[in-house]
Amino acid sequence: MTPPRASWSSRLKLDEPRGFAIQVGLVLLLCAAAAFIVGNVGANVARLNLRVGFDFLSRPAGFDIAQALIPYPETSTYLRAFWVALLNTVLLGALSIAGATVLGLAVALLRLARNPLLALIALGYIEAVRNIPLLLQLFFWYFAVLGPLPPPRQSLSLFDLVFLNKRGLALPWPVPEPGFVAFIALLAVGLVAFVLLARAARRRRIASGHSARGIWGAALVALVLPFASTVVTGTPIAWDMPRLGGFNIAGGATVIPEFVAMVIGMTIYGSAFIAELIRGGIASVNRGQTEAGMSLGLSQSRIYATIVIPQVFRAVLPPLTGQYITLFKNSSLAAAIGYPDLMLIFAGTALNQTGQPLEIIGITMASYLLINLAIAAVANVANGRMLRRER
Incomplete structure (x- = not known):
């Protein structure tokens, strides 16, 4: 039986005179520190005659963005530029997290393979990727791999459906029909x-x-x-196919090379850490359960799918959530190779043009904070449901 949780007053020791005095002292100390910081910032703003406020968000931005998931006309405001950059950041983080999870699971299974060569290859992959800084890996994928790609007329083609060149990756794009x-x-x-x-x-x-x-x-x-x-x-979706037209690829959707390099680099980097988490989770599963599945005649893949993997994700979900948050924060390195994310567009270009660092840096920090808190909240809900099922 789970013991009842203590009340907030007892946990903070407010019912004891000494504990109450300590808590009050800490609150006063925090308030004094906050007042000092606010006063110091206000004095510096007045001394430097800086403009303060959020009215700049309604002014025209006056710059283009290479990738925009929502319409971004020339007369767009800084607020519109913020939303475009935020969506680019969320898209990059979501695809990287999903790809790193799938690839990490595959590498973890290879790491535990009975074939010593496969296990050695997986171990070498994990150690190499984890011990090379992510920024260097991004430079490798962007400058060394995608940089030397041919021009559009000599694009690398996959069945004339997908084209890869130095301008990006051209893919078929769905177009909604009336139905x-x-x-x-x-x-x-x-x-x-x-x-x-x-x-x-x-x-x-x-x-x-x-x-x-x-x-x-x-x-x-x-x-x-x-x-x-x-x-x-009729058919609900038609496909706009990319095709070579003149000196460029016409039709379809072109993914800029900066986005391709970021997704590849972050997926591979995150998968190495996730693979070790999953490997540890698999090792923690009682071997008797897998032996029981084998005695029932289940195949190895069936045992992993129905017995091992569900228990593994219950065990590794808390550290896995921390890895997801770290991976999403690492997306801020995208500015180093020119991908139009929050750091490059809003905390870079918009900051230089408006000259309002307090507001822009504050909005950028709050955006990352809220997204990471949302990731943690979703993971906590999933973890709570798993614990309730176990009870």
């Missing part, structure tokens, strides 16, 4: 129906020990709905 909204709506309905049916089947199986009949048929019907809409409205 796209109906397809997405029916797809959402089908997925919700599938989740509800699966939960109902799980409750019935727990209560009676019998699986619900027809759940897969009902789920199939639910998932068929969006595809049936294509018969009425």
Whole structure:
């Protein structure tokens, strides 16, 4: 039985005279330090005659951004430039975290492989990547790998669908058709129906020990709905294919080389640390459980998928969250190779043009803080649900 948690007053020792005096003293000391910092900043602002305020956000920025996930016309304001840079940073962090997790899991499994050559290769990969600074790795991918790529007319092609050259990576791009909204709506309905049916089947199986009949048929019907809409409205998505036109690639979507280098570098760098976390988590799983799975006739992949990996992620989720936060903070190095993220666009170009460091640095710091707190909050919710299931 879990013992009851102590109240805040007892934990802070406010019910003791000495503890109360110490806490009050600490609060007063913090207030005095904050007042000193604010007063010092105010005096320096007045002495240097700096402009203070956030009215600059409504002024035209007057500069272009190489990658914009939302429309960014020439008359865009600094606030619009901030949102573009923030979305670029979030996209970079999300793709890097996802890629590092998948690659780290694969490297961890190779690290534990019975084949000594595969295990040695995985160990060498981990040690090499972890002990080379991330900034040097980014320089390697950007200047040494992507820099010498051929011009667009001599692009490296994959089945004439994907083109890689020194200007970036050209990919096919989906274009919504008139039936796209109906397809997405029916797809959402089908997925919700599938989740509800699966939960109902799980409750019935727990209560009676019998699986619900027809759940897969009902789920199939639910998932068929969006595809049936294509018969009425036609294909929901058309593809804009890249093609060589003149001296450049026309059509499709071109990913700038700075983004490609950042995603590759951060994915590989983060995967080395994540691989060691997952390897330690796999080693912590009781060997008797894997032996029990083998005695039931389960394959090695089935044992890892249903027995080992779920327990591993419960064990490594807290340190894995810390690695995710560290990886996202490392995205600020993107300014070193010219990727238009928060550090380059807002804390760099906008700061130099407006001359308002307090506001811009404060907004940038708050943005990173809120995003990292959001990552930690999602991980804490997932960790709490896992703990409740174990109880």
